[in-house]
Amino acid sequence: MVKEIERAGFPVVQMANLIPVAKTVGSNRIVPTISIPYPLGDPSTSKEEQWKLRYHRVGVALDALTSDIDDQTVFDVEI
Amino acid sequence: MKKAVVYLNQFFGQIGGEEVADHPPEIREEKVGAAMLYDQLLDGEVTHTVICGDNYMGSNKDKAIDTILDFLEDVEFDIFFAGPAFQAGRYGIACGEIGKAVKEKFNVPVISSMNIENPGVEIFKKDIYIFPGGHSAAKMKNDVTKMVEFGNKILNNEELLPAEEEGYYKRGIRHQYFLKDKTPAAERAVEMLLKKINGEDFESELPIPELDRVDIAPAVEDLSDAKIALVTSGGIVPVDNPDKIQSASATRWGKYDISGMEKLGNREDGAFKTIHAGYDPAAADADPNVVVPVDAMRAYEKEGKIGKLHNYFYSTVGTGTTQGEAARMGREIAQDLKEAEVQAVILTST
Known part of the structure; x- marks a missing residue:
C-alpha cells in the first residue's frame, strides 16, 4: 500500500514495528513503532507516557515527510 | 541417532x-x-x-x-x-x-x-x-x-x-556443477541466442532478481501549509464496521470521517475499535489512537506544524492480505487522496 501511494506521487512515511518487512517491501521513509498490538503507546505505561511517546514519534514521522532522502531511510526516535 | x-x-x-x-x-x-x-x-x-x-x-x-x-x-x-x-x-x-x-x-x-x-x-x-x-x-x-x-x-x-x-525457494546461491548431458556452455549460449533472435522463450542460466522499487517522492516543502492524511493496515473502524472489512485476508477498505474529533473515541464509547484478527485487540480497542494517532496529529495541527489533518482516515486489515489486493487497495486509496488534494501520508502498520 505504501508503495502504491508513493507511486502515485505522495511522500509517505510508514510507521511500523517490523522494520525488516517495511524495508523489504520497499517503503522509503520508515519510523519505528514500539509493538504490533499497540504501535504508539504501551498500555502498561501511564497515559502521559503513552502520549509523550506518540507525540514524539508522530513528530518524527512528520519531519520525515519534509526530509529529502536519496535512499531508503529509517528515522531515529528518542523515546 | x-x-x-x-x-x-x-x-x-x-x-x-x-x-x-x-x-x-x-x-x-x-x-x-x-x-x-x-x-x-x-x-x-x-x-x-x-x-x-x-x-x-x-x-x-x-x-x-x-x-x-x-x-x-x-x-x-x-x-x-x-x-x-x-x-x-x-x-x-x-x-x-x-x-x-x-x-x-x-x-x-x-x-x-x-x-x-x-x-x-x-x-x-x-x-x-x-x-x-x-x-x-x-x-x-x-x-x-x-x-x-x-x-x-x-x-x-x-x-x-x-x-x-x-522444491525450496531459490536462495540465489550459485553452485558449479556439471550437466548430465555435458552440453558445453558455448553451445548452450548459442542455442539461447538463436531462440532469442527467433523470438522464442529461453531460460537464462543467470537470472537477475527483479526488484520493484518506487522512486522516492520529493519531500513536503512547507508542512505548515500541507494537508496530511492517516492510513492504517491496523483494522481500526467504527464499531459497527460499516464497510464490512474482513478481519483477515481483506479485500475491502474504508474511509472514516474524523472532522471535529480531538481524538478517536474507543470501543466502550461506541466509537472505534479494531477488527484486525492478527493481533490482540485489547490495547487498540481501549485507545484506537495508539494505532491511528488522531490525537497527536490534532496537537500538531493546533501548533501549526501541519496545515491540516485530512477529514478522513483510511483503514483496512493487513493480515493474510495478499500483495496483489494490498496494491489494488493502495491505488484506490491514492486516487481518493488525490481527489481530496492531500499532500502527504502517514501510514501506520501493525
Whole structure:
C-alpha cells in the first residue's frame, strides 16, 4: 500500500514495528513503532507516557515527510 | 541417532493465542505440539522444542535471539526446523530471524516452510531453506513432510539437487556443477541466442532478481501549509464496521470521517475499535489512537506544524492480505487522496 501511494506521487512515511518487512517491501521513509498490538503507546505505561511517546514519534514521522532522502531511510526516535 | 530442535510460536507451542504473543522464549526438553509430527517423520529424534511469542520476537528481536542461542549452547543437534509459518507474517519473520542466527552460530542446516505471500520468504530465503507452504495450519502435515523429507536427505548425506528440483525457494546461491548431458556452455549460449533472435522463450542460466522499487517522492516543502492524511493496515473502524472489512485476508477498505474529533473515541464509547484478527485487540480497542494517532496529529495541527489533518482516515486489515489486493487497495486509496488534494501520508502498520 505504501508503495502504491508513493507511486502515485505522495511522500509517505510508514510507521511500523517490523522494520525488516517495511524495508523489504520497499517503503522509503520508515519510523519505528514500539509493538504490533499497540504501535504508539504501551498500555502498561501511564497515559502521559503513552502520549509523550506518540507525540514524539508522530513528530518524527512528520519531519520525515519534509526530509529529502536519496535512499531508503529509517528515522531515529528518542523515546 | 541424529538430533533435531524445533522452533514454534506461542500458538503452535500450545501456550495460547494472540493474548500471549508477548511470551518470552523458552526451551523444553520434549516434543511439544507440531514437534511430535517432526519426530515421527524424521530419520532421527526431536530432542528439544523452542517456543517464543511472535510479538516478543518482533519487538525484542536481539534479546530473543540471544536468549535462544544461549539455550542451544549446551544442546547437541544436527538440524534445526522452524515453523511451518504458513501465511502468518510475524511467525515467518520469527522463523527467519532465529533460523538465520542458529545457522550462523551453530552451522547446522535450518529448514522452514512459508506460504509465498509470507514476507519472511523474501527476507530470509537466501539465508535458510524455505519450502513453499500452505495458507493455514490445515496444511501442517503436508508442509512438515516436505521439510522433513529434505532434512532426511541432508542427514543421510544424499546428493542435494538445485532449488527447483528439491522444491525450496531459490536462495540465489550459485553452485558449479556439471550437466548430465555435458552440453558445453558455448553451445548452450548459442542455442539461447538463436531462440532469442527467433523470438522464442529461453531460460537464462543467470537470472537477475527483479526488484520493484518506487522512486522516492520529493519531500513536503512547507508542512505548515500541507494537508496530511492517516492510513492504517491496523483494522481500526467504527464499531459497527460499516464497510464490512474482513478481519483477515481483506479485500475491502474504508474511509472514516474524523472532522471535529480531538481524538478517536474507543470501543466502550461506541466509537472505534479494531477488527484486525492478527493481533490482540485489547490495547487498540481501549485507545484506537495508539494505532491511528488522531490525537497527536490534532496537537500538531493546533501548533501549526501541519496545515491540516485530512477529514478522513483510511483503514483496512493487513493480515493474510495478499500483495496483489494490498496494491489494488493502495491505488484506490491514492486516487481518493488525490481527489481530496492531500499532500502527504502517514501510514501506520501493525
